[in-house]
Amino acid sequence: MAKITYIEHNGTSHTVEVKKGLSVMEGAVQNNIPGIDADCGGSMACATCHVYVKEEWFDKVNIKSEGEDDMLDQAYEPNKQSRLSCQISVTDDIDGLIVNLPEKQ
């Protein structure tokens, strides 16, 4: 289990325990956290599970998948901190991870 905090664009924060082996996207969807749509279900075919990972965590999560940046080009307001949460695996190393959600997907 890893504790993950999802902060909505309006500041509402949700901290949940997510099982190892799931993705950060699945952690949000299974806990009904608003702000992550995940239209394609995690096949990296859309950009609707877009999150911002703060600098202090950015290097701790697994690196971007091939093609992830191509999908992020199509996200709403992507920046250097952008990731697709379906491509971030939950491990013990990211216990305490904080991600910020964009204004919309």
Add this chain to the structure above:
Amino acid sequence: MIKTDALIIGAGPTGLFTAHQLKLIGLNCEIVDNLDKIGGQCIELYPDKPIYDIPAIPECTGEELTKNLIDQLKPFNIKFYLNERVEEIKNENNKWVLKTSKSKEFNAPNIVIAGGVGSFEPRKFAIEECKKFEDKSIFYSVKDKTIFKDKSVAIFGGGDSALDWAIELSKNSKVTLVHRRNEFRGSQSSVDTVKKLEKDGKLEIFTEYQLSAVKGNSSIENIDIKHDDGKIKTLKTDYILGFFGLIMQLGPILNWGLNLDKKTIPVNTENFETNKKGIFAIGDICTYPGKLKLILSGFHEGALAARGCFKYARPDEKYRFEFTTSSKKVKDRLGVKE
């Protein structure tokens, strides 16, 4: 007014196979899709990506799967209405009357929504100000390229559409290509061409920049683009083109009085009917306990929804289950000679 037994919304794999099922049991159907081609997400999102979990097909791409489904429909004469979206529905004497974005009207006892995750629409600029200029000075697709002649055009994006239009418009316009990162995802040959054009002074490229402000009243005067490090550049530009790919929106379906669970439509798993009589939802757009967003689930859901349609299309007949291997009637429908 086009009369049919079932109107299918969505020409993805689920919609296509459902058309096959409807025709096998002797019902007519027509298919409407907002995209300009058949295949849904398979064609729009992953035409070249291999799929490994279609029963009895060890491996095929989205494009191959679509082609096979279309081939399977060959015995039947099914009409497709592409580039067209169902906007409104209303109930008249237990039939549904549907109106499309091209003002076409359908009358059918059944609607089968196989709409995936909604209709595809261009991703737009996040800046509020852009709305004011949309379809006047800001475009997300090019309909008439002649308007850009001898004008300055700022093109945003890193895919093939952005690159192709940068190359094309650089012939007669002052083009600036702006992309949020250094790598372009478009084809290598287009990237090479664009870089060569930049070297030859035919166009300008700014990477790690994004649009930050648009200024002007009736038309755009200039725009600000902001670098990742915060530096701002002001560019004089007449037109802006944005190519950020497509996003999916549920669109008008939201207004049809259907029960919704987030972006999906709850159904009963006996016949995939929604809370509205004669409206069925199948494939990625439907939800029920245990729902899997797999193409194979869509096929199953479509087969049952087709039987559900029978009841309303042929109220005086009784549906009889038949196999394609043995039923003469079904073989006749398929045009199979014994």
